[in-house]
Each structure stands twice: as C-alpha cells, then as structure tokens.
Amino acid sequence: MNWLASDAEMVRKLIAKDWQVYQKQLAGYVGGLLLALGLVGMGTPLLSAAGTLLLLVLLIVVGSYAIQSSVMAERKQQTQPFVMSLPVTPMDVFWGKLLANLAIYLVPFLLVVGGLLALVLTTARPDGTVPWIALVAMFLLANFCVSLCVAIAVDSEGWNIFTMLVLMTLIGPFIYGIGRLDSIARHLQTDQIVWSPAALGILAGELAVILIAILIAGWVHARKPSFL
Amino acid sequence: MTPAIALAGVRKQYDDFALHDIDLELPAGQVMGLVGVNGAGKSTLLRLLMGLVRADGGVVEVLGQRLPQAQVAVKREIGHASDDMRLYRGQSLRWHMDFIRGIYPVWDEAYAQDLLRRFDLRPQQALGGFSHGQRVKAVLLLIFARHPRLLLLDEPTTGLDPVARGEVLDALAEVLRDEERSILFSSHNTADIEQVADSITFLHGGRIVASGDKESFLDRWRRVLCRGTSSDAVRRLPGVASVRDGAPLVEIKTGAFDDTTLPALQALGLTVEKVEPMSLEDIFVTTVRGSNNA
Amino acid sequence: MTTDLLLSPHSITPMYEQIVEQVVAKVMAGQWRAGDLLPSIRELAASCRVSVITVKRAYLELERAGVIVTRQGKGSFVADAPDAAEALANQEFEAQLQGLVDAAEKLGLDRRQVLARVASALDGPADSAQPTPHSDRRKSR
Numbered sequence: 001m002n003w004l005a006s007d008a009e010m011v012r013k014l015i016a017k018d019w020q021v022y023q024k025q026l027a028g029y030v031g032g033l034l035l036a037l038g039l040v041g042m043g044t045p046l047l048s049a050a051g052t053l054l055l056l057v058l059l060i061v062v063g064s065y066a067i068q069s070s071v072m073a074e075r076k077q078q079t080q081p082f083v084m085s086l087p088v089t090p091m092d093v094f095w096g097k098l099l100a101n102l103a104i105y106l107v108p109f110l111l112v113v114g115g116l117l118a119l120v121l122t123t124a125r126p127d128g129t130v131p132w133i134a135l136v137a138m139f140l141l142a143n144f145c146v147s148l149c150v151a152i153a154v155d156s157e158g159w160n161i162f163t164m165l166v167l168m169t170l171i172g173p174f175i176y177g178i179g180r181l182d183s184i185a186r187h188l189q190t191d192q193i194v195w196s197p198a199a200l201g202i203l204a205g206e207l208a209v210i211l212i213a214i215l216i217a218g219w220v221h222a223r224k225p226s227f228l
Numbered sequence: 229m230t231p232a233i234a235l236a237g238v239r240k241q242y243d244d245f246a247l248h249d250i251d252l253e254l255p256a257g258q259v260m261g262l263v264g265v266n267g268a269g270k271s272t273l274l275r276l277l278m279g280l281v282r283a284d285g286g287v288v289e290v291l292g293q294r295l296p297q298a299q300v301a302v303k304r305e306i307g308h309a310s311d312d313m314r315l316y317r318g319q320s321l322r323w324h325m326d327f328i329r330g331i332y333p334v335w336d337e338a339y340a341q342d343l344l345r346r347f348d349l350r351p352q353q354a355l356g357g358f359s360h361g362q363r364v365k366a367v368l369l370l371i372f373a374r375h376p377r378l379l380l381l382d383e384p385t386t387g388l389d390p391v392a393r394g395e396v397l398d399a400l401a402e403v404l405r406d407e408e409r410s411i412l413f414s415s416h417n418t419a420d421i422e423q424v425a426d427s428i429t430f431l432h433g434g435r436i437v438a439s440g441d442k443e444s445f446l447d448r449w450r451r452v453l454c455r456g457t458s459s460d461a462v463r464r465l466p467g468v469a470s471v472r473d474g475a476p477l478v479e480i481k482t483g484a485f486d487d488t489t490l491p492a493l494q495a496l497g498l499t500v501e502k503v504e505p506m507s508l509e510d511i512f513v514t515t516v517r518g519s520n521n522a
Numbered sequence: 523m524t525t526d527l528l529l530s531p532h533s534i535t536p537m538y539e540q541i542v543e544q545v546v547a548k549v550m551a552g553q554w555r556a557g558d559l560l561p562s563i564r565e566l567a568a569s570c571r572v573s574v575i576t577v578k579r580a581y582l583e584l585e586r587a588g589v590i591v592t593r594q595g596k597g598s599f600v601a602d603a604p605d606a607a608e609a610l611a612n613q614e615f616e617a618q619l620q621g622l623v624d625a626a627e628k629l630g631l632d633r634r635q636v637l638a639r640v641a642s643a644l645d646g647p648a649d650s651a652q653p654t655p656h657s658d659r660r661k662s663r
Contacts, residue, residue, distance in 0.1 A: 006300050013331060020323070021316050078314040082367075084280055085313070086331060087303040259573055401571040405564050423531045426575040443538065443579050505536060 006089045014088070014096030015103065018070055025069065026104060029062045033108050037115045041123075055112050056140075060171070063144040064164050066104045071097055071151040072160055094152060094221045098214065101148050105141075113137045128187035131199045132178065138206040139174050143167045145210040149217035178202065229256040230292035232378050232410035233277060238286030240272060247272055247434045250286065254427070257407040259400075261421030261442070262414035263512055264431035270414040271310065273431065274382050277412070278308050291378060304332070307371030310382035314363070317356035321349060321366050325373070332374040340373035346395055361388045365396065372399050379403065381413035385420055393417070400424060418508040422446070428508070432516065449506045450485040454478045454498035461496050465489075469518045481506065481514050529570050537572050541580035542587075542610070549589060549600055549607040560590060560598040 036058055039051030074080055083093060116133055119125065150163045178184055183196030233254040240247040247269045254260045264270050275281040276288055279299030288295040290302050315324055329335040344351060347365040349358075358366060368384060384400070385393040397420060403409050404424075415421055421428060421442075428445050430438040438445065448467075458471050458478045467484020478498060482489060490500050506514070527544045529537060548554045560566075563581060567574045581598055584590045588606035592598045626636045 010331070013327075017327060021319060024318075077317065078312050079316055081280075081308075081310055081313040082315060085278065085303065085306075085308040087300045089300055092300075257574075397571055401568050404574055405568040407564060419531060423537070423571065424573050426573045441575055442573060443575055446536070504534075 006092055007087070010086070010088050011092050011096045011099070014083070014093065015100040018096070018100035019104065022066065022069055022104060025065070026062075026107070029058060029065070030108050030111065033058050033062070033112055037112065037119075040116065041119050055116070056171070059109060059112055059140055060143075060168060062108050063105055063140070064147065064168075066101050067144075067148050067151045067160070067164070070101055070104070071148070072157055075155065076157070090224065091218070091222060094218060097152050098148065098217075102145075105144055109137070109141065109144075126189050126191055127193050128190040130193045131195055132184055132188060135178055135184075135199060135202055135206070136175055138203060139171065142206045142209045142213075143171065146213045149213040153217040153220040229408070231289075232256045232258070232291060233260075233412060234287070234289040235276075236287045238276065238283045238288055240276065240281065240284050242272075245269070245272070245434060247276075250436060252429060252436065252439065254410055254412055256410055258426040259404065259411040259413075259424055260427045260429060261418075261425035262412065262429050262431060263418060263421060263508070264414070265516055268431040269434045270431055271382055274308070274310065274380050274412075274414065277380055278306070279303070305377040306380060307374065307376035307378070308380045308382075309364075309367045309371055309384060311386070313367055315355045315366060318354060320352050320354055321358075321369075322351040324355070324366070324370060325351065328370050328374065335374050337373075339375075340369065343369045343372060343399065346398070347392070361392045364388060365392060368396060368399065372403075375409075377409055379409075379411045379413070381411065383415055384413055385415060385417050393420075397424060418512055422508040430512075430515065437515065446505060446508065446511075448485055449481070449483050449511050450489070451504045451506050451510070452480045452482065452489070452493065452500060453502040453504075454480065454493060454500050456496075456498035459496065462493070462498070465492055465496075469514045477501070481510075483511070483515070527566070527570055529572065538576045538580040538583065541566075541570075541572075541577065542583050543614070545580070545584055546589060546607045546610050550611065554600050556600050556602040558600045560600065562597060 033055065036051050036054035039047050039054060042048065042051065074083070084090075088096075113133070117130065120129055120133065121127060147160075147164045147167055151160045154160065179188075181198055183194070183198045187194045231253050233252065235250050235252040238247065238250040238252075245267070250273065262270050262273070272281065276283055277290055277295070279288075279290075279296035279302065282296050291305055293302050295302060315321075325340060329337070343349075347362075347369060349362060349366055349369065355363065355366065364384070364387065368381075371379065379400075385396050388396065400411060400413075401424060403411055413421075413425075425442050427439070427441045429436060455476055456478060457475070458473050458480075462468065462478070462480065463471050465482070467482045467489075468480060469483050470479075470481040472479040480493070490503070493500060527541060529540050529544070531537065533540060535543070545554070545560075554560075560581075561569070563574055563577045566572075567577045570577075581590065581592065585592055585598070587610045588601055588603050589610060590598045591601045622636075622640075631639070
C-alpha cells in the first residue's frame with residue numbers, strides 16, 4: 001500500500017475536522033497551562049516548583065487526553081466507519097490522525113516550553129537550565145508521540161492505556177537521571193547554555209524515537225487487512 | 229454499461245466466520261436486496277464492497293474499479309450507511325452537512341433542505357441528542373444529498389418507526405428515476421425488499437443460497453393447501469421446502485413451482501384446494517428453517 | 523396524464539397485477555385514451571415506490587394483452603384497441619367465476635342455490651352480505 005497520503009487535501013480536511021471536534025476541551029487545558037506558567041513566573045521557589053509540577057502534569061494529561069478523545073474515542077464512539085466511508089485511504093486517515101494530534105498537542109506544548117524558555121532567558125533565573133528544559137520537553141514530546149503511534153496502530157484500548165501508563169512512569173526517572181548527568185548538572189545554576197555531547201546525544205535519541213515510532217506505526221497500519 | 233458491482237470467487241476468513249465463493253453481479257440502474265439472518269455475512273459483504281476489508285481471494289469490482297486498490301476513487305461515488313456508523317456527538321447536523329459539502333462538490337444543498345424537512349430533522353441540534361431513528365435518517369441524508377452513483381446500505385430502515393420508514397423508502401425510490409444509479413441494501417424488513425428491489429440475494433452461513441430477479445424468484449414459490457395425507461414422496465418432490473400436516477388438510481411450500489407441480493401432487497393422491505403466492509418473509513423463514521433442519 | 527396509481531404493498535394481489543388492473547381501469551374509464559403516452563417505467567417506479575422490474579413486468583403483461591403498445595425509444599402508449607382492456611377485464615371475470623363455482627362445490631350447493639345466491643348478490647350488497655339460514659330455507663325446496 002502506498003505510504004504517503006493519497007490526497008493531501010483530504011488529509012487537511014481530516015485534520016481540520018479533528019481540530020474542530022476537540023477545540024472546546026483543548027481551550028480548558030490551555031487555560032490551566034497559562035495559570036501554571038503564571039505560577040512558575042511568580043518568583044518564589046515554592047510557587048515556582050509547584051507551577052513547574054503543574055505544568056508537567058498538565059502537559060502529560062493534555063497529551064493523553066488528546067489521544068484518548070481523538071483516537072480511542074473515535075473507535076469507541078464508532079465514528080470510524082463514517083470517516084472510512086469518505087474518499088480516503090487508510091494511510092490518509094493515519095496521517096490525518098497523527099498530524100491532527102501532533103498539532104493539537106503542540107499548541108499547549110509550545111506555549112509551555114516557549115513560555116518557560118522566555119521566563120528563564122529574560123529573568124534572573126540561571127540560563128543553564130535551558131538544555132535541561134529542552135531535554136525534558138523533548139522527552140515529553142517523544143512520550144506523546146509513542147503513545148499516539150501505539151494508539152493509532154493498535155486497536156486495543158487495554159494496550160493503549162497500558163502504554164500510556166508505562167511511559168508516564170518513565171518521566172520521573174528520566175528527569176532525575178538527567179539532573180544527575182554531570183555535563184548538565186554542572187551548569188544548572190550558571191548562566192551558561194552548554195550543549196554537551198551527552199545532552200546532544202540524548203536529544204538526538206529522543207528525535208530518533210519519535211521518527212521510529214511514526215515509521216513503525218505507519219507500517220503496521222498499512223498492513224492491516226481490515227479497518228474496522 | 230459496466231455493472232455497478234461485480235464479485236467473482238470472493239472469500240474472506242475470520243476466526244469464527246467465513247464468506248465462501250461469492251459470485252455476484254449488480255447491473256447499473258438496478259436495486260438489489262440482500263436477505264439473511266444476523267451473522268449470515270451481509271455486513272462483511274458490504275464492507276468488502278467498500279474496500280474496508282480486504283478479501284482473502286477473488287475479485288471485487290465496484291463501478292468498474294478494483295477494490296481495495298481504487299477505494300478512494302470509488303468512495304467518491306458511493307454512499308455507504310451501516311448500523312454501526314455514528315456521527316460526532318458533540319457536533320450539529322449542520323456541521324456534518326458542511327463537512328461533507330466541503331469534500332463532495334456535487335452536494336445538493338436544495339435537496340438537503342428538502343430532506344431535512346421531510347425527515348423532520350433539526351440541523352442545529354447536536355448529534356448526541358438524536359434518537360436512533362433520527363440518527364439513521366441523518367446519516368442517510370448526508371448520503372442522499374450528494375447523489376452517489378451507488379448506494380450500499382446496511383439495514384437502512386431497521387429500527388425506524390413506520391412513518392420514518394416510509395420517508396426513507398420514498399427517498400430510495402427517487403434514486404430509481406436515474407438509470408445510472410444503483411442500490412444494494414440489506415434489510416430485515418423483507419417487505420421493503422419485496423417492494424423496491426429488482427433482484428434478491430439470499431445469504432446464509434457465508435454463502436449465496438439464491439440470487440436472481442425478484443419477480444421470477446417470487447413466482448417460483450407457492451403455498452399449496454391440499455386435501456389428503458402427506459407422505460415421504462411429497463417431501464421428496466423437488467423444491468418442496470416444507471410440509472405441514474393439519475388433517476384433513478396438508479400445507480406444502482415449494483420453491484420450484486411450475487406447470488408440473490400441481491399434477492405431481494395430484495398424482496400422489498392429494499386434491500389441490502388453494503394455491504397462494506408467498507411473501508418474501510415467509511420464503512425467507514421457510515428457507516432458513518429448511519436449511520437448519522437439513 | 524396523472525400517474526396516481528393507488529397501489530398497496532399489503533394487498534394479497536401482487537404489485538404487478540395491481541398495476542395492470544389499475545391501468546386497465548383507467549383505460550376503460552376513459553381517463554387514459556388511445557394514443558396517450560404512459561409514464562416511463564422508471565417514472566412510474568419512482569412515484570409509486572415499486573421496483574423497476576415490477577413495472578416492467580406489468581407493462582409487458584399490458585402489451586401482451588394488447589392494452590398498450592411500446593415503441594422503441596419513444597415509450598409506451600395506450601393502444602388503439604378498445605376491446606383489449608375489456609378482454610383483460612373479462613379474463614378477470616372468468617377467473618372469479620371459476621372461483622365461485624369451486625367454492626359452491628365445496629359448500630355442496632346445487633345449481634339453483636348458486637343462481638339464487640348470485641341473483642340476490644346482484645340485487646344489492648346489503649341483503650346478501652350475510653346469507654342467513656332463514657333465507658336459505660326459503661330458497662331451497
């Protein structure tokens with residue numbers, strides 16, 4: 001089966017469709033994220049930490065919510081037959097789901113990351129945390145992408161939830177782990193933005209994971225003998 | 229003209245069910261009714277025709293194009309509605325209409341408005357608030373309003389109240405006007421098929437048990453009431469599907485009624501009292517019961 | 523020409539027969555005259571909500587009976603044969619007559635009884651709707 005979408009126009013319409021259907025819920029989360037950002041910017045270390053934690057949690061929740069409502073709900077609410085009755089190939093639907101969910105997720109994601117980076121760079125906070133922020137952010141993004149890809153490729157709700165939970169439990173250890181990495185920890189309190197080879201390596205690894213997840217999911221989806 | 233549907237040697241295997249040796253043809257401009265018990269394979273057949281399921285063997289051609297390869301081109305010209313199809317609960321019918329209109333340039337807004345009125349649907353209402361019947365009509369509206377060349381409908385009138393059923397049949401009948409448009413629909417309301425279909429296909433246990441034009445199909449079936457006693461010889465007459473004893477009368481239902489039937493019965497000592505045609509529903513039940521007992 | 527045939531899917535009579543009967547009725551009543559164009563098969567099918575094949579069969583029967591003529595590419599017209607419709611109606615009458623004879627045989631009525639019942643039926647539907655034993659006794663001898 002052809003890998004690429006057969007009709008870019010149709011994929012665009014599918015993305016717009018998902019966007020419109022999940023707009024309202026997204027607005028609520030964005031509001032929460034802005035609040036959390038505000039908390040981080042407040043200054044006191046306690047509020048800052050609380051805000052960061054809230055940001056983290058919300059980003060994770062938004063991600064899994066987007067996947068839930070867009071991919072899994074489509075299966076549960078049986079809107080899949082409707083979508084498949086449109087002039088689209090299953091790969092069109094795959095790209096539509098992937099891109100739509102990425103877009104839906106990237107809005108709050110970029111908001112948060114951009115906001116955080118802006119806060120760090122423009123205020124008195126040590127700029128050395130920038131690589132740390134970037135690595136954690138990319139980890140969350142990779143998490144989201146893997147969850148999304150599994151959800152699109154695998155038709156089992158049980159496996160989807162299992163995957164999301166497992167990935168979520170990895171976040172804590174990851175943050176702890178890179179915080180202990182010498183090349184990163186050394187600069188956390190300084191104003192120097194240092195991209196050590198280790199940091200760049202991890203970043204590349206995260207991007208690779210995203211790419212591989214998409215490729216595998218696409219391959220699995222393309223080989224399905226039935227789409228309902 | 230190329231047939232609307234042409235299946236040759238199609239088969240599909242699932243864990244607990246299989247479709248075997250499906251040979252089927254629907255000429256353009258005709259209506260075919262699909263009859264069968266739940267689980268006979270009607271939905272699977274329709275999904276094969278939509279390119280949603282890849283056959284394990286055989287050739288599936290719809291509107292002259294091979295499936296599932298040409299599914300996009302084919303789906304531009306087909307309308308498909310099935311029992312398990314749902315629309316987006318949080319969105320209004322108008323949103324769905326605009327969505328479809330953006331995809332299919334042939335959308336007929338005037339006709340859509342006409343159908344809204346006839347089907348008594350409120351466009352601004354969210355789909356989550358629609359009753360079952362309203363939802364079915366909404367899905368059908370989205371299809372009818374773009375005048376597809378082929379309609380594949382899985383139980384379009386099932387679960388509808390009699391008034392709604394009439395409205396849907398009216399809309400279906402309007403498709404008949406155009407000799408290039410065809411319909412394949414499955415229905416438990418055999419009366420619908422009896423009324424509107426040009427040909428009937430009977431599915432049972434994943435196989436086609438009978439397929440042919442409606443009039444000659446119905447013509448072959450008769451219920452004969454006789455006076456006398458039944459015997460094994462009567463049961464063994466070709467085409468006899470059911471024999472019931474209600475002394476002094478015997479009821480015989482046969483699917484091979486012709487000029488030789490009555491003389492054959494008389495030769496076996498029965499006096500023919502009454503000969504009646506059978507409704508499609510009666511034929512359906514008789515056939516299924518017969519094959520279950522075989 | 524109005525295409526308002528009054529068909530019922532619930533009648534015992536097959537649909538194609540109903541169409542034949544009603545076309546015959548319209549011709550005999552003068553509603554449809556010789557040379558009038560009949561609705562196209564698809565038009566009639568769509569407006570009466572019946573399958574095309576059923577209308578085709580009805581038109582075939584009508585043509586065979588000489589009530590209508592079909593000209594390739596032009597459509598079907600009411601035939602210029604005033605007796606054709608009547609002939610069909612006659613066929614219907616003969617079939618009903620045979621039915622009467624068969625039913626009478628089953629009841630064991632003799633010739634005189636049958637004729638008497640027919641006479642009272644012709645006199646007025648109200649009287650003969652429910653033949654009472656009283657009237658039977660009067661008529662038999």
